Amino acid sequence: xxxxxxxxxxxxxxxxGYLQNPEDWNKEMAExxxxxxxxxxxxxxxEVVNFLKDYYKEYxxxxxIKILIKEMAKMFGPEKGNNKYLYELYPSGPAKQACKxxxxxxxxxxx
Amino acid sequence: xxxxxxxxxxxxxxxxxxxxxxxxxxKKNKKxxxxxxxxxxxxKEKKTHWKHGGIVGVRGYGGGVIGRFSDVGEExxxxxxxxxxxxxQTAGFFYTAEALRKICDIWDxxxxxxxxxxxxxxxLVLLGADTDSLEDIFCELSKEGWDLGGSGGGVRTPSxxxxxxxxxxxxxxxxxxxxxxxxxxxxELHRPSFAYKWKFKFSGCPNDCVAAIARSDFAVIGTWRDDxxxxxxxxxxxxxxxxxxxxxxxxxxxxxxxxxxxSLRINNPDCTKCMHCINVMPKALRPGKDKGAxxxxxxxxxxxxxxxxxSVIVPFIRLQPPYDEIKGIIKKIWEFWxxxxxxxxxxxxxxxxxxxxNFLEAIGVEISPQVVTQPRDNPYxxxxxxxxxxGGEG
Ligand code: SF4
Ligand code: SF4
Numbered sequence: 001x002x003x004x005x006x007x008x009x010x011x012x013x014x015x016x017g018y019l020q021n022p023e024d025w026n027k028e029m030a031e032x033x034x035x036x037x038x039x040x041x042x043x044x045x046x047e048v049v050n051f052l053k054d055y056y057k058e059y060x061x062x063x064x065i066k067i068l069i070k071e072m073a074k075m076f077g078p079e080k081g082n083n084k085y086l087y088e089l090y091p092s093g094p095a096k097q098a099c100k101x102x103x104x105x106x107x108x109x110x111x
Numbered sequence: 112x113x114x115x116x117x118x119x120x121x122x123x124x125x126x127x128x129x130x131x132x133x134x135x136x137x138k139k140n141k142k143x144x145x146x147x148x149x150x151x152x153x154x155k156e157k158k159t160h161w162k163h164g165g166i167v168g169v170r171g172y173g174g175g176v177i178g179r180f181s182d183v184g185e186e187x188x189x190x191x192x193x194x195x196x197x198x199x200q201t202a203g204f205f206y207t208a209e210a211l212r213k214i215c216d217i218w219d220x221x222x223x224x225x226x227x228x229x230x231x232x233x234x235l236v237l238l239g240a241d242t243d244s245l246e247d248i249f250c251e252l253s254k255e256g257w258d259l260g261g262s263g264g265g266v267r268t269p270s271x272x273x274x275x276x277x278x279x280x281x282x283x284x285x286x287x288x289x290x291x292x293x294x295x296x297x298x299e300l301h302r303p304s305f306a307y308k309w310k311f312k313f314s315g316c317p318n319d320c321v322a323a324i325a326r327s328d329f330a331v332i333g334t335w336r337d338d339x340x341x342x343x344x345x346x347x348x349x350x351x352x353x354x355x356x357x358x359x360x361x362x363x364x365x366x367x368x369x370x371x372x373x374s375l376r377i378n379n380p381d382c383t384k385c386m387h388c389i390n391v392m393p394k395a396l397r398p399g400k401d402k403g404a405x406x407x408x409x410x411x412x413x414x415x416x417x418x419x420x421x422s423v424i425v426p427f428i429r430l431q432p433p434y435d436e437i438k439g440i441i442k443k444i445w446e447f448w449x450x451x452x453x454x455x456x457x458x459x460x461x462x463x464x465x466x467x468x469n470f471l472e473a474i475g476v477e478i479s480p481q482v483v484t485q486p487r488d489n490p491y492x493x494x495x496x497x498x499x500x501x502g503g504e505g
Pocket of ligand 2: 363364365366367368369377381382383384385386387388389
């Protein structure tokens, strides 16, 4: 199984870099995972990641994108609750990148 | 002895074989070579060696590339990553040879060289990319004017029949509508945010050459409202030339609304526009002049739940640019789906769950006789209008 090296320790990830054990996650590590995705974490990025983490804690599942969009709009206003904004923050897609950074399991989308 | 005895079996017989094509590519391409090895192993062990799922993509897009990872990548390095790239095909599949050559060149350089024209979504499919080459491939394709198609829970690459470009039966410009819809919904196509996939398919007449009625969430099928156009002389010619009009035409009209007594007579109000007579006598019969399309919704193949055929939503709509009416309907439907859809449920299943009547009411489409399968035969059905009347009296 591939590893992600961080802070002198090594963590199990799948071959796309998603953490295998959500308990391993911490903030500093998230910043590091973000770097591998070419994402520099700002407060705006954290708003998304924190939402994902909260949602996951409550429902044990990553939200559908449309729910993410709706909830972002509710919490931060329509200018942050839309697809375009999310892709500006996470150019390879919020499902792929933000979930990875949040330490959530890989979303199992359909093809 | 051959290294692929099982696959060799698939080259026997008179048909073209995908194995021969993979072998041809394998001679000059490492990825195709890996695929060949892995496939032989799969036939030997009777199981797939593709892992389930995997998210890969290019920057700015949430779809268009489908991740394929091998679980025997160490044994067959070429197959370790074998992602599928969906390239948005042209409307009606018109390409110049030069354009196709350029795609193939890009693909020989960066991928396995293996393609699939066209996948069941309609896309031009490039098979077998490494994760690391995806951005380069995307850049080169873009430079040549191509774009990726859709995947995941969003709008899939719209697809249409050849329509008026080559076919005299077409009742609307399928190519133009396909292009317009593709461009209008770029965001929904490239940045999927629906509960599940959404397929648009456009057929110019009820022959439905793209099988929209069976394969798309939103099918637009050309039709007409007036009478079938008849050229009696041409019809007589068919009969003179030996057409068995009774067996091959009259008896096969599903509603028996067509008669022959030396000239053809059609009881048009009974015609279900099945196209049969027109297909038998294309020179004598033509669709009517009052042309448009019928919108049907909800078809799907059997994934997650069983297969569904589409149901009529709007029996007749005229289709002229800028297509505001149909876009208005789409908007309403998506709003409804957004509110009511659940993950991995197609719109057809969603409509079944909430009921077609409720769905039509929600999207503001008036219920017409064409959307009813059969009149009621059960007197214990609750009807709102009767209820209101009684309420008024009492
Ligand atoms: S669906 Fe009708 S219009 Fe389109 S290609 Fe087929 S026969 Fe022609
Ligand atoms: S189109 Fe079909 S239903 Fe209509 S007249 Fe011809 S055969 Fe009959």
